[in-house]
Amino acid sequence: MKFLDEGFSLSGKTALITGGSRGLGREMALAFAKAGADIVVVSRKLEACEKVAAEIEALGRRALPIPCHVGRWEQIDHLVDAVYKQFGKIDILVNNAGKSPLYDSLVDVSEAMWDSVLSLNLKGPFRLSALIGKRMAEGEGGSIINISSITAVSPTVDEVPYAAAKAGLNSLTLGLADTYGPKVRVNCIMPGAFLTDIAKAWDMEAVMKRFESQTSLRRPGRPEEIIGTALYLASDASSYTTGAIIPVDGGYRK
Numbered sequence: 001m002k003f004l005d006e007g008f009s010l011s012g013k014t015a016l017i018t019g020g021s022r023g024l025g026r027e028m029a030l031a032f033a034k035a036g037a038d039i040v041v042v043s044r045k046l047e048a049c050e051k052v053a054a055e056i057e058a059l060g061r062r063a064l065p066i067p068c069h070v071g072r073w074e075q076i077d078h079l080v081d082a083v084y085k086q087f088g089k090i091d092i093l094v095n096n097a098g099k100s101p102l103y104d105s106l107v108d109v110s111e112a113m114w115d116s117v118l119s120l121n122l123k124g125p126f127r128l129s130a131l132i133g134k135r136m137a138e139g140e141g142g143s144i145i146n147i148s149s150i151t152a153v154s155p156t157v158d159e160v161p162y163a164a165a166k167a168g169l170n171s172l173t174l175g176l177a178d179t180y181g182p183k184v185r186v187n188c189i190m191p192g193a194f195l196t197d198i199a200k201a202w203d204m205e206a207v208m209k210r211f212e213s214q215t216s217l218r219r220p221g222r223p224e225e226i227i228g229t230a231l232y233l234a235s236d237a238s239s240y241t242t243g244a245i246i247p248v249d250g251g252y253r254k
């Protein structure tokens, strides 16, 4: 069956993944490479991107490591120019880089912290999607995947600015899907808690106890468990799916 043989293939595609150097981004970068795509690995630290790029090249794919602060539009404009110069196209964009800094109370959230959370989680994905979505729509089409968070629809006291930014990213998903359809599909994954580097700061005993009662699967996610949904949305397997916001959260309920 052609669909089952080729539906999930990314052969001949180029994917740009922000935050591709670690955590969920690295998992998606390596999985997309295994599915046949060339990968642009983006984060602030060139060395970290180069490491993942070397792993991708070892899989026989092309890789381009580029440092970029995704909250800064001027750097994004340079990034997009550099990628089109090198690869000539981007078929898949994954807006994955994100962060949620700690604060003591809402009045302790400084304007600088608010701006930096909104810049990375919302403003950057908007600019990248606008620049790349336009070119995808004028060219051969493409797939944009936003990595939001379950906190977007279920905010907790310690993540209020982040949750608001991710809710904005959910909304952006719908607006972009309509703007750049029918050639470009735009979808969103809302992860629950995954055991990436951010989990290193967690009190694991308390966390595991919480997950026993708060998730139907009774545990947090392993980083590689993001891959199935990401590969589905990146590939033709999801050719009739756009504007979808998909929780991947082990059945989280607050």
Ligand SMILES: NC(=O)c1ccc[n+]([C@@H]2O[C@H](COP(=O)([O-])OP(=O)(O)OC[C@H]3O[C@@H](n4cnc5c(N)ncnc54)[C@H](OP(=O)(O)O)[C@@H]3O)[C@@H](O)[C@H]2O)c1
Pocket: 018, 019, 020, 021, 022, 023, 024, 025, 042, 043, 044, 045, 048, 068, 069, 070, 071, 095, 096, 097, 098, 099, 100, 120, 147, 148, 149, 150, 190, 191, 192, 193, 194, 195, 196, 197, 198
């Ligand atoms: N892990 C979870 O439990 C969880 C839950 C819900 C949602 N999410 C979302 O999933 C995405 C990935 O999370 P993760 O846990 O994999 O994160 P992570 O392990 O902390 O990795 C974050 C990645 O983003 C990059 N990054 C950070 N700030 C950046 C900036 N200003 N510009 C460009 N790149 C930047 C980091 O590299 P550099 O440091 O080199 O820049 C790194 O590659 C995020 O959007 C996060 O909000 C995660």
